[in-house]
Amino acid sequence: MQAAEKLGIFIPHYCYHPALSTAGSCRLCLVEVEGAPKEAIACATPVSEGMVVYTESEKVKRAREIILEFLLLNHPLDCPVCDKAGECLLQDYSFEYGTAHSRFKEPKRIPPFKDLSPGIKLATTRCILCTRCVRFMSEIAGDPQLTVINRGARNEIAVVPGNTGLDHPLAGNVVDICPVGALLDKNFIHRTRVWHLSKAPSVCGECSAGCNISIDSYRNTVFRIIPRTNKDVNDHWICDTGRHSYKKYKKLERIMTPKIKEGSVLSDTSWDEAIEAAAEGFKEFQKMKDAVAGVIFPGATNEDAFAVMEFLRTAANSNAITGIFQKPTGEDRVFKSGFVIKGDTLPNQEGLKFIFGTAERDAESILSRIDSGEIKAAYCVHNDLSNIPERTLDILKKLKFFVVEDIVMSPAAQIADVVFPGLMYYEKNGTFVNYNRRLQLLQQAVNGPKGAKNTWEIVKLMAATFERQSHFAGWCSAGDVFLKMAKQYPELEGLSHFKLSILGKPLYEKREVEEVST
Numbered sequence: 001m002q003a004a005e006k007l008g009i010f011i012p013h014y015c016y017h018p019a020l021s022t023a024g025s026c027r028l029c030l031v032e033v034e035g036a037p038k039e040a041i042a043c044a045t046p047v048s049e050g051m052v053v054y055t056e057s058e059k060v061k062r063a064r065e066i067i068l069e070f071l072l073l074n075h076p077l078d079c080p081v082c083d084k085a086g087e088c089l090l091q092d093y094s095f096e097y098g099t100a101h102s103r104f105k106e107p108k109r110i111p112p113f114k115d116l117s118p119g120i121k122l123a124t125t126r127c128i129l130c131t132r133c134v135r136f137m138s139e140i141a142g143d144p145q146l147t148v149i150n151r152g153a154r155n156e157i158a159v160v161p162g163n164t165g166l167d168h169p170l171a172g173n174v175v176d177i178c179p180v181g182a183l184l185d186k187n188f189i190h191r192t193r194v195w196h197l198s199k200a201p202s203v204c205g206e207c208s209a210g211c212n213i214s215i216d217s218y219r220n221t222v223f224r225i226i227p228r229t230n231k232d233v234n235d236h237w238i239c240d241t242g243r244h245s246y247k248k249y250k251k252l253e254r255i256m257t258p259k260i261k262e263g264s265v266l267s268d269t270s271w272d273e274a275i276e277a278a279a280e281g282f283k284e285f286q287k288m289k290d291a292v293a294g295v296i297f298p299g300a301t302n303e304d305a306f307a308v309m310e311f312l313r314t315a316a317n318s319n320a321i322t323g324i325f326q327k328p329t330g331e332d333r334v335f336k337s338g339f340v341i342k343g344d345t346l347p348n349q350e351g352l353k354f355i356f357g358t359a360e361r362d363a364e365s366i367l368s369r370i371d372s373g374e375i376k377a378a379y380c381v382h383n384d385l386s387n388i389p390e391r392t393l394d395i396l397k398k399l400k401f402f403v404v405e406d407i408v409m410s411p412a413a414q415i416a417d418v419v420f421p422g423l424m425y426y427e428k429n430g431t432f433v434n435y436n437r438r439l440q441l442l443q444q445a446v447n448g449p450k451g452a453k454n455t456w457e458i459v460k461l462m463a464a465t466f467e468r469q470s471h472f473a474g475w476c477s478a479g480d481v482f483l484k485m486a487k488q489y490p491e492l493e494g495l496s497h498f499k500l501s502i503l504g505k506p507l508y509e510k511r512e513v514e515e516v517s518t
């Protein structure tokens with residue numbers, strides 16, 4: 001199978017999965033080997049010197065037809081109501097390689113659907129017993145919670161007797177690897193058809209592992225998040241926290257319009273007035289070097305942080321910018337296959353440290369300068385749901401003027417003089433650097449609230465009131481911000497959003513090479 005794949009020859013298969021052991025159970029991958037008495041399964045036949053294999057001979061085509069006829073004996077053929085329709089390999093291969101009729105006239109077996117967990121349903125009638133799900137739980141998750149029960153034609157997938165249900169943090173992956181519509185994510189059942197979905201190849205922002213994901217949406221609503229294969233990051237998998245993250249973002253009460261503090265109350269205002277108020281506030285301290293700080297929470301992209309830095313440098317006479325770094329909130333969880341869920345739930349701490357050269361001690365220094373009154377104003381980007389440490393908040397309260405860009409009225413937004421509605425990571429383009437110093441591209445999946453803007457857009461508007469618009473004139477997208485950033489950091493030299501592609505680039509290799517050569 002792998003040899004054929006390498007040569008670009010496709011052999012249809014169900015039970016074979018590149019990350020799992022070979023089961024050889026579905027028999028769809030039968031090929032003809034010259035000199036062999038009968039067809040062999042490609043997934044379990046090693047190549048040998050001089051071997052001649054036919055993948056499209058009449059014998060092979062007939063074998064596939066027969067296997068598909070067998071697999072459909074008890075299958076309900078309920079594609080019109082099946083959520084897998086449109087991306088189902090049984091549907092696709094039956095169409096491509098099967099026959100349009102069955103000789104089976106007997107009644108079909110109809111075992112009932114069952115819940116494997118609160119989030120996963122098994123449509124038992126659709127299962128082709130490829131055992132991918134069973135092997136995933138044992139070989140990748142390292143927790144064999146699924147098994148095959150009963151004998152012969154009554155074989156069924158079930159939770160291992162004695163277990164209460166499928167409750168593993170990686171369990172959702174079984175839905176993705178099920179080649180048919182047997183395993184279903186209950187959040188997705190009968191919600192939309194897969195061919196309606198727009199797919200944004202992006203990166204999970206729920207921990208610093210930076211798993212590659214596809215954010216699938218329809219009419220500006222995220223319907224599901226599924227993994228994208230990246231051998232260097234998450235292989236074929238994601239955890240259930242990342243998979244279901246869209247549900248928590250859906251429930252948020254988002255900031256819809258900018259706000260200005262009037263007396264002690266924050267009131268809605270227009271963008272023009274909010275920009276004017278923010279710029280006026282910063283202008284008061286413009287003459288004092290480094291009196292205005294940038295305070296960036298690590299849910300922000302590198303482009304967000306760079307945009308604020310450029311604003312401070314060119315308009316506010318300051319180089320005082322820092323990330324608010326936080327210690328991991330839990331232990332890393334490493335599973336049997338090596339897949340890791342990081343204890344650090346902030347997606348871009350490494351980006352802020354590595355690209356901007358800010359580390360914990362710089363954060364401390366800037367916070368203490370705010371505390372002592374040396375820094376008098378700040379622009380804060382907090383476009384995520386991360387906790388703001390109590391001590392940081394107490395220090396930020398001492399600022400004479402505080403502008404916060406946020407997605408919800410967080411404790412930081414509540415103490416601000418001006419609040420801008422920001423965008424979270426599904427809603428924008430940009431880059432994160434994961435814990436392993438891999439620079440990866442986020443791609444916008446949905447639009448944020450109508451009144452929200454990107455950090456670079458806000459910065460550009462503020463800069464115009466300082467008559468610094470020419471410096472930001474070329475910024476029409478996060479990609480433009482990246483290009484400017486790439487000119488200033490040797491690690492990013494020659495890179496662009498386009499060149500990063502959907503798999504990202506390791507920054508650490510580049511830096512190590514440079515360190516050796518200098």
Ligand code: SF4
Pocket residue numbers: 126127128129130131132133134157177178179180182183
């Ligand atoms: S439920 Fe899906 S993955 Fe599991 S054995 Fe059946 S067809 Fe294969």
Ligand code: SF4
Pocket residue numbers: 204205206207208209210211234238239240241242243340341342
């Ligand atoms: S391991 Fe981390 S990055 Fe990967 S899907 Fe889970 S939360 Fe997201």
Ligand code: FES
Pocket residue numbers: 012013014015016023024025026027028029030041042043044
């Ligand atoms: S893919 Fe080879 S037997 Fe299933």
